[in-house]
Structure formats: C-alpha cells, structure tokens
Amino acid sequence: MEREAHSLKIEKILFQAKSDYQNVMVFHVLVIGEGDGGVMREVARHSSVKQIYICEIDKLVVDRSSSSKLIVSTTPPPQTDQLLTAISLLFRNSKLSGIFSNRTSKKNCAICWSNVTTGQGQAIFTAECSHSFHYPCIANNVQHGNLCCPICRAKWDKNNVPFQFSGITHGFADDEPLPFTSPAQSSGPQNVTIKTHTETSAIPAADSRPQYPVLVSICAPPLQDPDGEVRTPIDLVTVLDVSGSMQGQKLDLVKQAIKFVIENMGSSDRLSIVSFSTNSRRVLPLRRMTVDGRESAIEAVESLVAGGGTDIAEGLKKGTQVLEDRRQRNPVASIILLSDGQDNYCRSPSQMLKKLPASIRSSDMQHEIPVHTFGFGNDHDAKIMHAISEESRGTFSYIESVGMIQDAFALCIGGLLSVVAQELRLTVRSASHGAKIVSIPSGRYVSQISDDGSQGLVDIGNMYAEEVKQFLVYLLVPQSSASETKTSLMDVLCVYRDLASNEFIQLQSERVEISRPEFCSPTELAVCLEVDRQRNRLLVADAIGEAQRLAEMGNLEGAREILTQRRETLLASAAAKAGDSLSNMFETELKEIRDKMASMKLYEEAGRAYALAGMSSHSRQRASARGNAEGSCLAMKGRKQLATKAAGRASGGRSGAATLAAGGFGGKGGPKGKRSAMDHLVAAAGDSDEADDMSFALFDGGSFDGGNDVHRGAFETPAMVRMVQKSQRKNQSK
Structure with missing residues (x-):
C-alpha cells in the first residue's frame, strides 16, 4: 500500500507519552492515514466486511484508549489468540465520534465513515432503502459491480443507481449513447471564405522581388443559430x-x-x-x-x-x-x-x-x-x-x-x-513560370513547400465560427518581359469538412495577379494595411519567443532590449502610423511583457506565464486568456486608453492612412453593411466613440457592430465574446 502524507492543525493535545514502541499522542483530530488507520479505511470500503478489529500490541495505546471512553475488547478475534489485544473501534461520548462512529449510523457514510449531513459541501445520494452515502463513494462502489446496500444488503434496481450499470466494463466504454440525429446535420452547408491581398497593387516590370508577401485570409462562416443548439455537438x-x-x-x-x-x-x-x-x-x-x-x-x-x-x-x-x-x-x-x-x-x-x-x-x-x-x-x-x-x-x-x-x-x-469546420487544409500553387513559393510562416500549424517551390501546404484543422486564419506567403517574383501586363502569382485552394453537412468541400479563390507597369505611381506602391498588420503580428510573435528564451537563460536585460527594439520597429510601420488598432494592441502587448521582465522574481511570478500564453495565442492564431491583458474582452480596464491612442495616431497620420489600401477582411470596402478599415481610420480622427469601437474590431480588420459596444482582442471570435459576456453578467447578478 502506498504511504500517504497528511498535514493537520492540532487544536489541543490531550495526552502525550512515550511507550516502548512509539510516541503516543491524543488530540482533537483523528487522522486516518498511514499504518492501521490507512489499512482499515481501505478494508472498510468493501461492503462484505461486517466488523473490523485492529490488533494492538502496544499496551499504552490500549490503556489510553480505555480511558478515552473507547469500548475496548480484550477478547481476541477468532483464531488470533496469539495477539495480545483487539480494539473494536466503536467510539462514544468522544469529540471524535462525529468523525468516526458506528458505520451503520444514518449520519455517516458507510463507505468512508465521515458525516453525510447536508450543508457540508459534498453531494449526497440516498438509496431506495433510505440509506445515504457520499455521491463519489457509492458511485465508485456501483462502478465496481456492487448493487447491494453496504449497510442493509438490500439489492438495488440497476436502473436506479447513480450511474447506469451494465456489468463489469473494460476501461471507460460506458459513455452515454448519442441521440439518433445530430442538431448540426439539420442545416445546409455554409462556405468558408478565402481572400487574398498583395503587398502592393503593382511591381515595376523591370524589378524582381525575392521575398514578396501575399496575404491569404481564411474566414469561417457564422453559426446559423448562435443562441440555440443547431451547432456541432x-x-x-x-x-x-x-x-x-x-x-x-x-x-x-x-x-x-x-x-x-x-x-x-x-x-x-x-x-x-x-x-x-x-x-x-x-x-x-x-x-x-x-x-x-x-x-x-x-x-x-x-x-x-x-x-x-x-x-x-x-x-x-x-x-x-x-x-x-x-x-x-x-x-x-x-x-x-x-x-x-x-x-x-x-x-x-x-x-x-x-x-x-x-x-x-x-x-x-x-x-x-x-x-x-x-x-x-x-x-x-x-x-x-x-x-x-x-x-x-x-x-x-x-x-x-x-x-x-x-x-x-x-x-x-x-x-x-x-466549431464549424474540421480537417481544413490550405494549398497554394505557383501560377506562372519563375514565380516560386519561398516560405510560409505558419506558427505551430504544420506547413511544407514542395516541388521546388511550386506548391505549399498548411494543415489548419478545426475552425471556430467567424474565426480568421491569416498566412503570409512569400514569393520569388521574377522580372516581367512585357510591361503593362499582369503577372500571375499563385492559385489558392482550401479543402475542409463542413460539419453542418458532414461533407468535404473544396474552394478555390480567384487567381492572385499583380500589375507590371513600366513605372509605378506612389498609389500603386502603397503598402496594404492587411499585409502590414500581419507582418507586425509575426514580428511581435518572434519578439516574444526570443525574449522568453533569453529570460529563461537569465538574460533579462537582453530580453527587454529585444522587446524594445521590436516595439520601435512596429511603431515605424505604415499600419501603426495610420492608427491601426491591432498594431496598437501588439505594441501594448510588447510593453506589458517587457514590464513583467523587470526582475527575475516578477518574471517567474507572472512574466513567464504571460509570455507563454502570448506565444500560444500567436502560434495558433486563437484567443487565450492572459491575466488582465488590455484589449481583450476579458479586460476590465484600459479600453478607452487604447482607443484614444489609436485615434491619436490616425489623426496625426492622415496622409499615411490615405495611402493605405482600403478594406477589412472583405476586401475593398468590405462586405455589405460593414465599413472598410480605411473608413474606420478616417472616422477615428474625429469621432472618439467610433475610435473606441474601431480599436476593438476583430482581427479581420473591422467587422463589428458599433452599436453593441463589443470589445474584442486579437483572435477573439463573436461566439467567444458572447460567452464571456454571459459569464460576466452571471457574476454581476450574484
């Protein structure tokens, strides 16, 4: 039997002495743990045991038990006359009696022998024979095939015990059967959406680009019935x-x-x-x-x-x-x-x-x-x-x-x-001679490039409703022999299992092309907001990982320096200068992690966990809780400050904003009924309320309901936010 360790607070020592064998103490707490007590506790779990004797050879224990108003029997149990004394543990008139009394008492669980009165913080099961037990005690008893009351031996109906009993099972093959129909299968499929953005709208025909980024965005469809059960179980x-x-x-x-x-x-x-x-x-x-x-x-x-x-x-x-x-x-x-x-x-x-x-x-x-x-x-x-x-x-x-x-x-x-989609795989393929896929930074998602750069794969897996995954695909773009034409860069395909229909669906976006004029105007060379934002996110993710590695080596100064340098780089980006809300969140994230690396004590207490949670979130592009991180729907403060900072940057950088490509996830102008990222940036310069909403737009670049005052951090989906709000309302009502 394994030995057990216990700790307890002794209120008062009633007796203390040393016998030939051991130190003997009597106090106001009974501990059943090691030795005789531990053995007795395990034996008592078996309902076939009618009576328990502890055979004690230490006379001092026997004498003291007698004076403590214990019923002590000096008659040895059958066939054990070689033992000196047997103590039948039936307590009476002792302060210990409430803890360890007659096992047939209606006030005590007959399995663990502790109190079963209500209000003690434990669930109680009352059997059809009227005897009561702690829920986990009797449930464990039943799971081992015992369908008799441990007290009166009454046989129970197998359909009226804490868990359904179907005989001895191997492992845990006792899961409750599923309903005949799944609620998710009653609705038709809703397609995942694919969008692409090139870094610029044109590349001069005479130029080549060894690392040209194209952003691929995948957005899952919304739940058809957000407040009901028409979803995947x-x-x-x-x-x-x-x-x-x-x-x-x-x-x-x-x-x-x-x-x-x-x-x-x-x-x-x-x-x-x-x-x-x-x-x-x-x-x-x-x-x-x-x-x-x-x-x-x-x-x-x-x-x-x-x-x-x-x-x-x-x-x-x-x-x-x-x-x-x-x-x-x-x-x-x-x-x-x-x-x-x-x-x-x-x-x-x-x-x-x-x-x-x-x-x-x-x-x-x-x-x-x-x-x-x-x-x-x-x-x-x-x-x-x-x-x-x-x-x-x-x-x-x-x-x-x-x-x-x-x-x-x-x-x-x-x-x-x-969850609305599973087994999702993204495939990108080169669409012209000379254009090659160089790299696809994908975090913890498995990716590979094959066929000498002509094809790239990213295994994404499941996706939540309205969740967005974005990947920068870096291409080698060669010179163009003919100006005023377009170069085909790549094709984008997506295959996934739609859980509403339980069917595999394949999608293909429009071919990604780029203009190749002889000369490009400043507008054609303007950096796309979506591409720059994703580049900033990757910059931040790398910075957190590098800083955390240095901190684990004890080099906090080096870790803080990395975070400071990357923060300066981020602030100099086109998106940050234009007041992009997500870039502003990333800047705040770097600052918070740097502050938590001020000392090794602070890092070990909070900084390590905070940094690792950030790395986890970025690696999967999926929201996770991080203390009271500013910008998250979990945060209770700091929302207006972030909005003000975003609006201030947009106001101070109007000219920069004007050169950025418009559109949120939905592309230029965004989907019907939604304003583009450019609209938000312009409005932020003169409307503080709009700026507040803009700073907490979803990571897709601006989809939100401005009238609901919904705040979302990076990667937080509407379903996540709704559930958090439900939790917060429940807490407030208590």
Whole structure:
C-alpha cells in the first residue's frame, strides 16, 4: 500500500507519552492515514466486511484508549489468540465520534465513515432503502459491480443507481449513447471564405522581388443559430487539479466555473469530469448534458475535495482514456486541463511530454484531441502547461487572479461550442513560370513547400465560427518581359469538412495577379494595411519567443532590449502610423511583457506565464486568456486608453492612412453593411466613440457592430465574446 502524507492543525493535545514502541499522542483530530488507520479505511470500503478489529500490541495505546471512553475488547478475534489485544473501534461520548462512529449510523457514510449531513459541501445520494452515502463513494462502489446496500444488503434496481450499470466494463466504454440525429446535420452547408491581398497593387516590370508577401485570409462562416443548439455537438473532458493547494476559495471558484460550462452545454453535448492529485479519478463518465445529465454533473462537481500532491500526467491519461474508449463519438472532442501547482513527478516539459498518451500528441487532423491548458495563479508550472497545449494543438491560458477562472473558461468553451469546420487544409500553387513559393510562416500549424517551390501546404484543422486564419506567403517574383501586363502569382485552394453537412468541400479563390507597369505611381506602391498588420503580428510573435528564451537563460536585460527594439520597429510601420488598432494592441502587448521582465522574481511570478500564453495565442492564431491583458474582452480596464491612442495616431497620420489600401477582411470596402478599415481610420480622427469601437474590431480588420459596444482582442471570435459576456453578467447578478 502506498504511504500517504497528511498535514493537520492540532487544536489541543490531550495526552502525550512515550511507550516502548512509539510516541503516543491524543488530540482533537483523528487522522486516518498511514499504518492501521490507512489499512482499515481501505478494508472498510468493501461492503462484505461486517466488523473490523485492529490488533494492538502496544499496551499504552490500549490503556489510553480505555480511558478515552473507547469500548475496548480484550477478547481476541477468532483464531488470533496469539495477539495480545483487539480494539473494536466503536467510539462514544468522544469529540471524535462525529468523525468516526458506528458505520451503520444514518449520519455517516458507510463507505468512508465521515458525516453525510447536508450543508457540508459534498453531494449526497440516498438509496431506495433510505440509506445515504457520499455521491463519489457509492458511485465508485456501483462502478465496481456492487448493487447491494453496504449497510442493509438490500439489492438495488440497476436502473436506479447513480450511474447506469451494465456489468463489469473494460476501461471507460460506458459513455452515454448519442441521440439518433445530430442538431448540426439539420442545416445546409455554409462556405468558408478565402481572400487574398498583395503587398502592393503593382511591381515595376523591370524589378524582381525575392521575398514578396501575399496575404491569404481564411474566414469561417457564422453559426446559423448562435443562441440555440443547431451547432456541432462536442465531447468535452475537464481534467481538474484537486491537490492540497486548491483548498478553499480556489476550488470553490473552479466548481463555479465548471457549473457555468455545464449550464451552457446542450443536450447533445457530453461531459466527463476527471480529478487528479496524487492519483486520478473519473468523477463523472461521459454523459449527455440533458436535464438529468446536468444534475449528475453538478453533483459530481460538488463532490470534489482538495488534498494530496500533483500528478498532471495521470490526470491527462485518464481524461484521454475517456475519449479513446468511447463507443460513440461526437464530431468535436477536447480536453480542458487546469492546475495551480508544480507537478510532483515531472520536473521538465520533456519529461511530461514523454508521459503523454500518443492520441493527444498526434498530428493527424482526423483524430485531433486538443488539450486547452489553464495555469492558475503564480505557482503553476507554466512551461509544462504550455508544452502540453503546444503538443496537442491546444492553447495555454494564464489565469492570474482567482476571479478570472469562469471568464477564462467561457472564452475557451465559446470557441469549442462553435466549431464549424474540421480537417481544413490550405494549398497554394505557383501560377506562372519563375514565380516560386519561398516560405510560409505558419506558427505551430504544420506547413511544407514542395516541388521546388511550386506548391505549399498548411494543415489548419478545426475552425471556430467567424474565426480568421491569416498566412503570409512569400514569393520569388521574377522580372516581367512585357510591361503593362499582369503577372500571375499563385492559385489558392482550401479543402475542409463542413460539419453542418458532414461533407468535404473544396474552394478555390480567384487567381492572385499583380500589375507590371513600366513605372509605378506612389498609389500603386502603397503598402496594404492587411499585409502590414500581419507582418507586425509575426514580428511581435518572434519578439516574444526570443525574449522568453533569453529570460529563461537569465538574460533579462537582453530580453527587454529585444522587446524594445521590436516595439520601435512596429511603431515605424505604415499600419501603426495610420492608427491601426491591432498594431496598437501588439505594441501594448510588447510593453506589458517587457514590464513583467523587470526582475527575475516578477518574471517567474507572472512574466513567464504571460509570455507563454502570448506565444500560444500567436502560434495558433486563437484567443487565450492572459491575466488582465488590455484589449481583450476579458479586460476590465484600459479600453478607452487604447482607443484614444489609436485615434491619436490616425489623426496625426492622415496622409499615411490615405495611402493605405482600403478594406477589412472583405476586401475593398468590405462586405455589405460593414465599413472598410480605411473608413474606420478616417472616422477615428474625429469621432472618439467610433475610435473606441474601431480599436476593438476583430482581427479581420473591422467587422463589428458599433452599436453593441463589443470589445474584442486579437483572435477573439463573436461566439467567444458572447460567452464571456454571459459569464460576466452571471457574476454581476450574484
């Protein structure tokens, strides 16, 4: 049996002495842990045990137990007359009696023997024979095939126990069956959109460009019914740290956050809950979030109790097994992992990655199980949590304060509950002789260039509703032999599985071409806002990664210098001078990370996690929580300041703005009913309210509803923002 470690506060020592064998103490707390008590606790879990004897050879313990009003039997149990004494643990009139009394008492759980009265913070199950037990205790009993009451031995109806019992199962092949029809399949397909922007509208015919950027933007369609269940259902597993450091307010707020997740899942969605500390435990099997399923899930959440060490790998293995062993599968599957402490068994990311199940390390888009990790507080191991998310195609979020847990979860599930496309692959092909693909910076998305630069691929995987992915494709553009003509640069194709129709759809955009006049006007050579913005984003992502690497080496001065230099470069860009809101956010991001690298103490407390969360977000072009980052829908301050800075730059750089190519994601002028990026920039110079909206436009460059005062950071989708707002309203109503 494993040895266990416990800590306790002793209110008062009632007795203390030293026998021939040990130190003996009596105090106001009973600890059942190592030795006899630990053995007894495990034996007592088996309902076939009728009575328990502890045989004690230490006379001092026996004498003291007698004087403490314990019933002590000196009659040896049958066939054990060689033992000196047997103590039958039936307490009476002692302060310990409320903790450890007659196992048949209606006030106590007959499995763990602790109190089962309501109001103690634990879920209680009352059987048809009227005996009550802690929910996790009896659920575990039932899962092992025991359908009899541990007290009266009454046989229970297998359909009226905490979880459905279908005999002994192997692994976790006990997921609740899916409904016959999926709500997402009742609607027709909505196509992903592809847009392209060249850096300039023309290149002189006599010039060549060794690294000419073309921006490819992919935008997913919106949800057809944002407030209903006509969407793709999900199988979600939450893997929760319940180690000793989670006691008190931390665990209470995590429970609250998981309840929020439960409330916002639909009847076709399924949820499983796994807890881990020194060991891991599946608290809830994969159940549909129907009315009954939600009640069971909430009871399971309430049963969580903090204690023990931290073994993240064990929790992830069990959470992954829940998904691997499913008999049926929803189209989307994901794991949410939360931890607040240092892992006791893995001291480095490399050690942790070796322990991860192969299924969450797979690069196969068809069997994608992303793990979205949440580092809670200043003591968690940000490097390990970040490594897990990167390896599994998930995101890493940094929860700086306890009050942010629910909102951070809301941001994540807002995306998970809005997946509209899967297995998305972007293909670009050279469209003329001499034009070659040189590079495609793609972050953590797998990309490759083949056929001597004639073709490039990027595997993107799943996409949330209205999510935008943007990639700069750098081309070698040769000289043109004939002026006043156009050069064909490349063709862009996209293949993905549409989840509304469950069909594969292939799209092809218009061929990317560029004019080749003999001489170019200043307007033709003007830098495109969208291209420059994406170049700024890549600049920032590289700067964060390089600064974080230097900080880990202890070179904080070098890290701050990198961030300062890149910030100056960003501010000198055409987009920043024109007052581009996203470029302004990126500048603020560099400044915040630099401030968190002021000292090694500050870096280790907050800077490391903040930087890694930023790297995670940029590498996947997907929103993640980062403390109280300015510009995010999670932020509670700093919105007007950012808007003012953006408006000021636009006002001071009108001439620069006038040379920029117009249009947000929708191209010149944008989609019908939406204003172009140029319109926003011009309006920002003289309208502070419009500037406030403009500074928090989506990353696509300006799609927003100006009347709703919606604030979005980079990569935050409308579905994410709606869920965060729902969480914030719920918190405010309490």
